[in-house]
Amino acid sequence: MSYNIIDSHCHLDFKKFNKDREEAIERANLNGVTELINSGIDYKTNESSLKLSDKYPNIHATLGLSPMVASNSEDDVVDDILSHIEQNLETAVGIGEAGMDFYHCKNESEKDDQLQAFKNVVELADSFDKTLVIHGRDAEDKLLNLVQHLDNVVFHCYSGSIETMKKITGMGYYISIATLVCFSKHHQSLVRELPIDKMLLETDSPYLSPYRGKRNEPAFIVNSVDKIANILNTDASYIASKTAKNTHRVFGL
Ligand SMILES: [Zn+2]
Numbered sequence: 579m580s581y582n583i584i585d586s587h588c589h590l591d592f593k594k595f596n597k598d599r600e601e602a603i604e605r606a607n608l609n610g611v612t613e614l615i616n617s618g619i620d621y622k623t624n625e626s627s628l629k630l631s632d633k634y635p636n637i638h639a640t641l642g643l644s645p646m647v648a649s650n651s652e653d654d655v656v657d658d659i660l661s662h663i664e665q666n667l668e669t670a671v672g673i674g675e676a677g678m679d680f681y682h683c684k685n686e687s688e689k690d691d692q693l694q695a696f697k698n699v700v701e702l703a704d705s706f707d708k709t710l711v712i713h714g715r716d717a718e719d720k721l722l723n724l725v726q727h728l729d730n731v732v733f734h735c736y737s738g739s740i741e742t743m744k745k746i747t748g749m750g751y752y753i754s755i756a757t758l759v760c761f762s763k764h765h766q767s768l769v770r771e772l773p774i775d776k777m778l779l780e781t782d783s784p785y786l787s788p789y790r791g792k793r794n795e796p797a798f799i800v801n802s803v804d805k806i807a808n809i810l811n812t813d814a815s816y817i818a819s820k821t822a823k824n825t826h827r828v829f830g831l
Pocket of ligand 1: 587588589675
């Protein structure tokens with residue numbers, strides 16, 4: 579293989595990689611995954627994302643506060659995460675994942691907690707001029723409204739409508755396509771309508787494996803590259819280089 583791929587969103591620090599983290603990174607490199615962005619979701623994983631990026635020159639970190647953490651934690655825990663993010667932003671390439679996940683909310687107060695936390699995250703992204711990585715589910719339009727003043731935004735693992743996707747890219751923001759595209763008809767239809775200059779790729783490892791039931795890992799992103807090349811009737815190398823360039827542009831790598 580002669581092209582470089584970037585996995586723009588994964589969680590290599592998660593427990594599921596405790597037994598073979600080194601090997602998984604090695605397999606990614608061997609499959610042409612030259613850069614990875616590891617995303618934190620709370621204090622502990624932000625800390626471990628920073629450690630990974632410190633240890634491996636081709637792994638970058640984004641520091642996040644995931645919506646489910648925001649709605650399941652006490653206020654002081656959320657505040658601690660936010661100040662930890664702020665203190666470590668210099669060594670991170672972006673903020674996220676953060677957002678709103680109404681699909682998993684049990685009631686209005688959880689939604690409200692997510693909204694308040696997200697507003698604080700957006701303020702951080704704005705004042706430190708950092709790229710924001712959004713986790714959105716059943717809340718994509720609301721999220722877009724809350725970030726329109728930001729310069730660099732990525733909707734990670736985008737699974738919303740084509741219509742909202744067009745609004746997002748129309749504002750200059752990016753859509754990250756997860757390995758779900760290997761089998762999900764909806765994600766395949768998103769790819770057909772997504773301008774190539776706004777497309778990023780990700781595995782969201784250990785989740786969303788193209789091999790159902792198996793753990794996902796960054797090396798499997800080659801399946802997405804092949805699938806998308808096939809859908810768009812183009813070469814895998816074209817998809818890899820375009821999406822790598824987009825990732826560099828939006829994160830300033
Ligand atoms: Zn994720």
